[in-house]
Amino acid sequence: MGGDTIPTQTFLNLDQDKKDRIINAAMDEFSNNQFEHAKLSNIVRAAGIPRGSFYQYFEDKYDLFYYIFELVKDKKMEYLSDLLPNPEDKPFLVLFEELFTAGTRFAIENPRFVKVFSHVIDSKGEIYDQMVKTSLEYANTYYVDYIKNDQAKGRLRSDIDPYVFAKIVIDLTLNVSLDEFGISVEELDYDKMKQRITQIISIIKHGVTKGDANV
Amino acid sequence: MGGDTIPTQTFLNLDQDKKDRIINAAMDEFSNNQFEHAKLSNIVRAAGIPRGSFYQYFEDKYDLFYYIFELVKDKKMEYLSDLLPNPEDKPFLVLFEELFTAGTRFAIENPRFVKVFSHVIDSKGEIYDQMVKTSLEYANTYYVDYIKNDQAKGRLRSDIDPYVFAKIVIDLTLNVSLDEFGISVEELDYDKMKQRITQIISIIKHGVTKGDANV
DNA sequence: CTCCCATATGACACCCTTGTCACATGGATA
DNA sequence: TATCCATGTGACAAGGGTGTCATATGGGAG
Incomplete structure (x- = not known):
């Protein structure tokens, strides 16, 4: 039985x-x-x-592996689940920063979990298709809708393609947050990561150009 | 002999x-x-x-594999080599757009080459260490210097960490340019990619916030 | 013709993996 | 003690890969 x-x-x-x-x-x-x-x-x-x-x-x-990967996903959800319901219509960039921060905290506190995750992301094989592809596609549409909503409210430039922006956001969370040249997940340091996130958000938010109003 | x-x-x-x-x-x-x-x-x-x-x-x-990978690198260099010398002190963002465009053209015209390359990037194993790690680290410092130079000339915000910016740029060229949810390298279309590049550059340049001058 | 060397050939030895299976063990129950 | 069922056990079969080696082939030189 x-x-x-x-x-x-x-x-x-x-x-x-x-x-x-x-x-x-x-x-x-x-x-x-x-x-x-x-x-x-x-x-x-x-x-x-x-x-x-x-x-x-x-x-x-x-x-x-399936069993282990579920453990990893569950753990990650512990960090993200509070943020996703989004009752009070947060601006997308705020949500992004919160998710990014939570994801980084997860990475720092569970380095092995993250490495299991990264291998799947990088593999792009059957396992990837079965275990994360759907989630990422879901995240993508979730973000796209969110961005469109913000555009409609005038919070984001409306000439930006929501799909491109969403893709950038996802790529940044998947890659930039997790590794750095020569620095493995195990050696991450929270304050340093926090600074990096602030930097990234600032670039996304205002761009890199000096003293230049946007179009 | x-x-x-x-x-x-x-x-x-x-x-x-x-x-x-x-x-x-x-x-x-x-x-x-x-x-x-x-x-x-x-x-x-x-x-x-x-x-x-x-x-x-x-x-x-x-x-x-080593032999094949050299062929791939040589081919890629055919696309990029004209851009790198940079005699006339181009702004970094212009260089970035040119490299991004050239890289995309390479990807569209040589899909198999790109796939060989991507496998190595994703593997993060010995092959990666031996064949691309050094190049990426080199690219990173090249970009960092370039960015610092632009900052000194007032072309870029000086409160941006050049290392973070360089990392973002590299990640974007490695990931965003090459894949998309459900679209493999073989199906890329030049005009569409060109639009995407324009979008990405615009986001990096001006940020996503509407009618908001930067700090 | 025959000798020689570069090249061609594929059966095979070797290695290392996963999953199986016949048998061992041990605690609970009567 | 006898019996039973869950669990433990490791030698082993099967599969699939790489690199080797003894042997074949073939064209040019003497």
């Missing part, structure tokens, strides 16, 4: 310590390697369980 | 047709797969040469 939970009931029955060891080992492997390069052999060795046991807990490698 | 050219002399001696078949097959495989997932078996099959012959032409898979 209960044969179609994603991890098996057997896994859920495990004592917490063993579960933690497995999750930990998987997290390590998946944060250091893309899915296809992650090796079950490493995971079972690091977790200190026999290979055979693993297959009592999960269907296969993909199944494990 | 000549034992340390990258492809062997034997390869260089091959008749053009056979060379082309090999390069073509390699290009196909490397544009559809990251290095580690690219299969020599596919390449030799597509090129119509026996497996053993391949090892008379190249040291190994990595060697072949």
Whole structure:
């Protein structure tokens, strides 16, 4: 019975310590390697369980990854969920700054999670299609509507293509926030990131040109 | 003799047709797969040469990839090299727009090349470190200096961190120019891209805020 | 003709992975 | 103690990749 939970009931029955060891080992492997390069052999060795046991807990490698990736998404949602409902019609740039900040905080506080995430983003393979493509497309339309709304209210220049702007915003959050030349996620520092966000928002908001009113 | 050219002399001696078949097959495989997932078996099959012959032409898979990647870089340089010397002290934003446009033209006219390139960018592995990291770091400092110079001349806001701005510029050229949700490099259209570039430059230049002079 | 060297060839050895399976273990229950 | 069921276990089959090597081929030189 209960044969179609994603991890098996057997896994859920495990004592917490063993579960933690497995999750930990998987997290390590998946944060250091893309899915296809992650090796079950490493995971079972690091977790200190026999290979055979693993297959009592999960269907296969993909199944494990799916489980881990859900953990990552859930964690990220903890950081973002308060911001998204948007009851009081915040300007888009305010929402953007809040999301950007929350996302950065998530990255700093959960570096391994972010690395798992980044591998999927970069992979652009099946896993990407199945696990994040839809979310990003959703974010895109969400942003586009938001931007159009702000344009209608005169908060944003109406000659800007909402799709292009939304794409920039998403790319910035995905890339700029997470890495820097030679600096890995583990070494991020909150104050520095906060400054960077302020800078980025300022550029997006006012542009880089000096003393120049916009068109 | 000549034992340390990258492809062997034997390869260089091959008749053009056979060379082309090999390069073509390699290009196909490397544009559809990251290095580690690219299969020599596919390449030799597509090129119509026996497996053993391949090892008379190249040291190994990595060697072949290196050769192919050089071809890609050379091709890209054909598009960019005129712009980089910068004799007449162009404003940074003008240079940026020119590079962006040239890069886009390269992408549209050589989609397979771009895909090879993107795989490396996304891989963030050894290949990335060896083949593009240095170039990107170089580009970064080049931009930073350029930006500082423009700031000194009052063309750009001096409260902007040149490093952050340079990073944004590089990320935009690497990501925004190349893909879009659901649109692969093969389907890019020049006019559409030109519009997008104009939009992006405009946002960077003046910001997105309506009727708002900058700080 | 035959010798020589560059080149061609594909079966094969080797490596490393994943997922399986027949068997072991152990605690609860009667 | 006997039995049962969940769980543990690691040797192993199968698959799929790369690079090698013993052997074939073929054109030019003597």
